[in-house]
Amino acid sequence: MTQTQNKTPSPGRPCRLADVPRWDIDTDVVVIGLGAAGSCAAIEARAAGAAAHVFEVAAAPGGSASWSGGEVYVGGSGGTRVQRAHGFEDSTEDLYTYLMMAGGPGADAERVRIYAEGAAGHFDWLEAQGVPFKGTYLPGKWIEPTTDDTLLWSGSEAAWPFSARAKPAPRGHTAQFKGWGGGKILMEKLCARAEAVGAVVHCNSRALSLIVDDDRNVVGVVVRIEGKEQHVRARKGVILCAGGFIVNREMVARFAPAALACSEVVSGGNDDGSGIRMGMSVGGATIHMDQFFATIPFFPPASLVKGIFVNARGERFINEDAYHGRVGHYVLRQPEGKAWLLVDNEIFGRPVIEPDIRVAAVGETWEEVEQELALPAGTLVHTVAEFNRNAAAGQDPLFHKAADWLRPLTEPPFAALSYCAGDMKAHAFTMGGLHTRPGGEVLDADGAPINGLYAAGRCACGLPRWGEGYSSGMSLGDSTFFGRQAGRAAAAR
């Protein structure tokens, strides 16, 4: 049996309209996946007057977003109500500049512009959907708040080179929740809202393949609902909001092999790439598939940010006050997969998230630490001496670490925490996905839209598209914001 004759539905093979026996469900807009992007797409499709059905493979809605920190990256327009209440003015231009840097070499200026201009309004919209934000500010350096505070520094804003080009402001806005996991409350509210405005939600429903007519227009989707295959007609469009591909190790090996170095997947479990594959099956192009978020949560305690990372040559390679995901990428690509965080007695602490990190060397002098790590004689000692000399003067001429985090490492005993491959856990999710317009229209290899097909969230390649530039909150900010655009665009078709 040839590929085209095979009628078994699969994400990688569309179903031909001619093979549809009947329409089991007939609607305007079909949303695949009820997570961050899907919930917002459904809300906006309904607001635009379209009938909408949402199909979610899991027994309960929420996706990875419901496991997340619930931190959303927003600002600009002078500041959100929370930024302004705490004295942080945040211009649209500064947010734009930061996001363009964060997008790296492939930053999408049109998308970034739309987001920078709309992000503060988007925060108001989230509140209007019922998502609670306490409105308080949590100073310091955190990976995720365990308090129920709202505003925090969540990226590399105050760190070089970002701080040199865009005025820093805290932009992480976290849904009000005590403990880890504000995403739970964020998604409870957004999913409830989608149903309240009339989107028909089907859980335990896996989208299997897209349905296309002879002109490659996407006209529906095959869904397995509670074990039974159903053919769903989408008169206006199908919006793929099925997340990324980090749990599909074959796809990771093929498209983002460097992410295999990360043992921990940042996912609710269904980021299996099925949405991306459905888009590819009808000619959707993918971009930045090699990019991924990778963190090594080496702090809190924040004192550890005052330590310095060195590699197998005993050399520093990053300003350690940058976002932990940026530091993570630099750590992962060091020669031989070897890197250590050097600390002295004053700043030492066990990282809260990975407290069992291996202490690879301890010494009363830096010479002893260097010998224990078997580094070339004089290398680490020279690095620390230079760092200490400059830190005492409040400077870091090599990597421009901000003065707040500069302190000579002079109080013995000294230690090296191992961030070598095999010793540490790196956590990852994928950033690449379907190439889309800001409105969610999926584009083919020629840059032409595929009629009837939209994508948002980690199914698409959105604002997060460069691992080194990511900041906490960007994925939820992107997914919820551009999910809304896709919902509106599909409804308007």
Ligand SMILES: Cc1cc2nc3c(=O)[nH]c(=O)nc-3n(C[C@H](O)[C@H](O)[C@H](O)COP(=O)(O)OP(=O)(O)OC[C@H]3O[C@@H](n4cnc5c(N)ncnc54)[C@H](O)[C@@H]3O)c2cc1C
């Ligand atoms: C522990 C953790 C902490 C995080 N913290 C943050 C944070 O604070 N800020 C931030 O910005 N990001 C954070 N993230 C990342 C963020 O949650 C995700 O990147 C984001 O949820 C992506 O949104 P999405 O809509 O694309 O995917 P999701 O929210 O995962 O939604 C996709 C949905 O599609 C469903 N689905 C998949 N395949 C199918 C199919 N074939 N048929 C039907 N349904 C399907 C899935 O079950 C899921 O419900 C965190 C993630 C985790 C796991």
